[in-house]
Amino acid sequence: MRPILTRRLLGTAALGLLAAPALAQSTPVLRIGNQKGGLRSLIEASGAGRDLPYRIEWSEFPAAAPLLEALNAGALDLGYQGDLAFLTVFASGAPLRGIGVARPSPAGQGILVRDDRIRSLADLRGRRIAGNRGGWGHYLIRAALKREGIAPEAVTINFLPPTDALLAFRSGAVDAWAIWEPYISVEIQQFGARTLVDGKGLTPSIMFVSAHEQAIRDKRPQLADFLRRFAAGWDWARGHIPDYARYNAALTRIPEAALQRAYAIEATAAAPLDEAVVQEFQAAADQAVEFGLLRERVAVRGALDLGFAPAARG
CATH class of the missing domain: 3.40.190.10 (Periplasmic binding protein-like II)
Structure with missing residues (x-):
């Protein structure tokens, strides 16, 4: 009887194995x-x-x-x-x-600077600002300039993805960086940056x-x-x-x-x-x-x- 019982158990196990993929497919x-x-x-x-x-x-x-x-x-x-x-x-x-x-909150977006001589957007005339093309950085730069009545041509926008912009900002290759959190908090807490303007009233x-x-x-x-x-x-x-x-x-x-x-x-x-x-x-x-x-x-x-x-x- 034992071999017969074993065969029955094996058969039941086999049915279970066949049912498992079917159950997974139905989920x-x-x-x-x-x-x-x-x-x-x-x-x-x-x-x-x-x-x-x-x-x-x-x-x-x-x-x-x-x-x-x-x-x-x-x-x-x-x-x-x-x-x-x-x-x-x-x-x-x-x-x-x-x-x-x-x-x-749009306060989680901002334009960062490190140079103490830059106290307002007007101080960015003739300077370089990094931001991501087609994204929040790009939009924030243009919106901030428009609010202050500054022509876009008054600054140079360097379109860079965040990883490249980070290196450019820390090395001084750009003077400002339009970016979002948590990049902002890292730069402020560890690298002495400050927010020149945030996204409140400016960006979606x-x-x-x-x-x-x-x-x-x-x-x-x-x-x-x-x-x-x-x-x-x-x-x-x-x-x-x-x-x-x-x-x-x-x-x-x-x-x-x-x-x-x-x-x-x-x-x-x-x-x-x-x-x-x-x-x-x-x-x-x-x-x-x-x-x-x-x-x-x-x-x-x-x-x-x-x-x-x-x-x-x-």
């Missing part, structure tokens, strides 16, 4: 792009990712541009990036939609959760659930800044004190993607055309799916 999967210290940290550090009714496949990217390229190509379902980066890719015809929003400050159109069609319940967890994650992070800073400091090697300062300044919160966001985003997009970030006007309503707004509220 929905969200493919999400992440930048170190970003969306994945928020979900995992806050505990918002517990008891998921689907699986998350995280893919790591060094910056928003390659992440958006992967999203555009359909290799991802979901990403998280700033408003201007998202707008630029959408304007090129990418099949993406913004489905959720977080709002960091909208972080979009963006999704591929195919994912919106096929995985809408999973996307809605993720947005609720996204909102819960930011609720936790605002109330646990030291814990969140400690978690990301270990992951990114950015000093914990700089992250604490950055998170306190940004005070990021999830917000509903509603008509107010549409209007603000449209105004920023129109300004981006004037500033040379975009070639032509973009109707931003087509870039946004407002149907997820209740989910984003949590």
Whole structure:
């Protein structure tokens, strides 16, 4: 009888092995792009990712541009990036939609200087300012100059990605740097920089959760659930800044004190993607055309799916 029993057990085990891949295939999967210290940290550090009714496949990217390229190509379902980066890719015809929003304070963007002789924007006439082309840095430089009535030609804008701009700023190859947190806090705390002007009243400050159109069609319940967890994650992070800073400091090697300062300044919160966001985003997009970030006007309503707004509220 024992051989027969063994065969029965083996048969049962074999059925279990066959069922496991089928079960895995039936579990929905969200493919999400992440930048170190970003969306994945928020979900995992806050505990918002517990008891998921689907699986998350995280893919790591060094910056928003390659992440958006992967999203555009359909290799991802979901990403998280700033408003201007998202707008630029959408304007090129990418099949993406913004489905959720977080709002960091525009005080988390700024133009940094180190030279004590530079006390105002007017002192930057004839000097070099670094910023990322087509992004928050570019926009902030142009908006700040416009507010002060200074012609763009009065300064030289060196378009550099953040890693290159950092080296140029510290070496003195540029006189000012338009950048965002936590770069700002690191430069202030460790390298004697100061903020000449911040983004308040000058720049949009909208972080979009963006999704591929195919994912919106096929995985809408999973996307809605993720947005609720996204909102819960930011609720936790605002109330646990030291814990969140400690978690990301270990992951990114950015000093914990700089992250604490950055998170306190940004005070990021999830917000509903509603008509107010549409209007603000449209105004920023129109300004981006004037500033040379975009070639032509973009109707931003087509870039946004407002149907997820209740989910984003949590």
